[in-house]
Amino acid sequence: MPAAGSHVAHHFPDLEVQSHAARLGMWLFLATEVLLFAGLFTAYALYRMLYPSAFLGASKLIETSMGALNTVVLITSSLTVALAFHYSRQSRNRLAALLLVVTIGLGFVFLGVKAVEYAHHFHEGHLPGRFYHYAGLQVPGAPMFFTVYFLMTGLHGIHVVIGMGVLTWLAVGAWRGAYGGDYTTPIEVGGMYWHLVDLIWIFLFPLLYLI
Amino acid sequence: MSAETEHKHAGPGRYLAVWIALLLFTALTVALGRMHLAGSWGLLVALAIAVVKSTLVVLFFMHLWDHGGANRLVLATTLVFVALLIGLVLLDSATRFPLANPPTEATMRLMPPGPGAAPRAVPAAEP
Numbered sequence: 001m002p003a004a005g006s007h008v009a010h011h012f013p014d015l016e017v018q019s020h021a022a023r024l025g026m027w028l029f030l031a032t033e034v035l036l037f038a039g040l041f042t043a044y045a046l047y048r049m050l051y052p053s054a055f056l057g058a059s060k061l062i063e064t065s066m067g068a069l070n071t072v073v074l075i076t077s078s079l080t081v082a083l084a085f086h087y088s089r090q091s092r093n094r095l096a097a098l099l100l101v102v103t104i105g106l107g108f109v110f111l112g113v114k115a116v117e118y119a120h121h122f123h124e125g126h127l128p129g130r131f132y133h134y135a136g137l138q139v140p141g142a143p144m145f146f147t148v149y150f151l152m153t154g155l156h157g158i159h160v161v162i163g164m165g166v167l168t169w170l171a172v173g174a175w176r177g178a179y180g181g182d183y184t185t186p187i188e189v190g191g192m193y194w195h196l197v198d199l200i201w202i203f204l205f206p207l208l209y210l211i
Numbered sequence: 212m213s214a215e216t217e218h219k220h221a222g223p224g225r226y227l228a229v230w231i232a233l234l235l236f237t238a239l240t241v242a243l244g245r246m247h248l249a250g251s252w253g254l255l256v257a258l259a260i261a262v263v264k265s266t267l268v269v270l271f272f273m274h275l276w277d278h279g280g281a282n283r284l285v286l287a288t289t290l291v292f293v294a295l296l297i298g299l300v301l302l303d304s305a306t307r308f309p310l311a312n313p314p315t316e317a318t319m320r321l322m323p324p325g326p327g328a329a330p331r332a333v334p335a336a337e338p
Contacts, residue, residue, distance in 0.1 A: 023278060023282060024281050024282055024285070027281075027282045027285040027286065028285055030289075031285050031286070031288070031289040034289050034293060035289065035292060035293065035296075038292070038293040038296050038297065039296070041293075041297060042296050042297045042300050045297050045300070045301055046300055046301060046304055049301060049304065049305065050304070050312055050313060050315045051315055064241065064244065064245075068237065068241050071237050072234065072237060075230060075233045075234060075237065076230065078230075078233075078268065078272050079226055079227070079229075079230040079272075081272075082226045082271075082272045083223055083226055086222070086223055086226065140314060140315060140319060141315065188274075191272075192273050195268055195269075195272045195273045198268060198272075199265050199268055199269070202261050202264045202265050202268070203258075203261050203265070205240075205261075206240055206244070206257035206258065206260070206261050207257075207258075209244075210240065210241070210244035210253070210257050211244075211253065211254065211257075
């Protein structure tokens with residue numbers, strides 16, 4: 001484990017102050033992320049209010065079991081990230097790295113399930129706006145449901161991919177023993193990003209799949 | 212510092228307990244979704260469960276239970292602005308003249324008065 005002092009930037013008096021600053025900075029960044037998604041949640045709320053029956057009908061075209069499976073996958077990946085942080089604090093760096101790799105694997109599972117769903121929607125014509133051509137549900141508002149659906153799950157999927165990139169970088173660092181003991185800020189902050197991805201999905205799942 | 216922070220950070224048992232609780236709430240929300248509760252109750256119950264689940268994630272996975280202070284203030288401020296955004300947009304749209312919203316099932320058949328509309332009574336000009 002490297003000496004804790006080497007990680008403190010010169011403008012911080014000690015590691016604890018630096019950790020607090022990093023944590024607060026991450027919460028501020030996550031605030032901007034939440035507000036980014038809030039715009040799409042607002043669009044969802046508005047169009048759901050305008051087209052209640054179309055949203056009800058269109059959400060039945062999305063397979064609930066796939067969304068439930070992905071919910072379980074993301075919740076479990078949140079657990080593995082939290083455990084990686086825990087073992088990194090105990091300087092069990094290899095175990096932390098392995099848990100991060102498991103998390104990345106669960107990210108791939110999530111994207112795979114999403115790809116199967118997207119392929120089905122493309123095949124059936126459940127597409128946004130004027131590209132919507134599903135004959136089974138021709139009501140005003142159904143194309144708008146899929147516009148909102150693809151925007152929300154698409155932006156969320158981009159965040160999953162970015163999170164997997166961050167976790168890869170963290171896993172390499174953890175394996176090499178760059179973190180551990182008192183210095184676990186990168187794993188904590190990177191983990192918070194992954195938890196945010198989980199948080200957004202916790203709201204997307206009932207709104208899009210269950211209604 | 213480590214004695215204090217070690218004390219504040221619970222072991223993996225707490226993470227596992229939160230994970231099990233999240234799985235149970237997921238099963239609950241799926242089961243309730245299958246029941247198709249009347250009216251808007253389904254949406255309200257699903258959102259309530261989502262709020263409980265996200266509270267668990269924020270408090271225990273994101274450690275807001277242990278790290279309070281400014282971090283909690285940032286999150287609370289964020290939620291206020293989310294509520295303002297969604298609330299005010301919905302209030303605006305819900306209280307508009309219906310034809311000022313995008314066409315819906317309710318307003319598609321209504322037509323705004325155009326050139327072919329019946330002539331309205333023009334009030335006589337004041338002398």
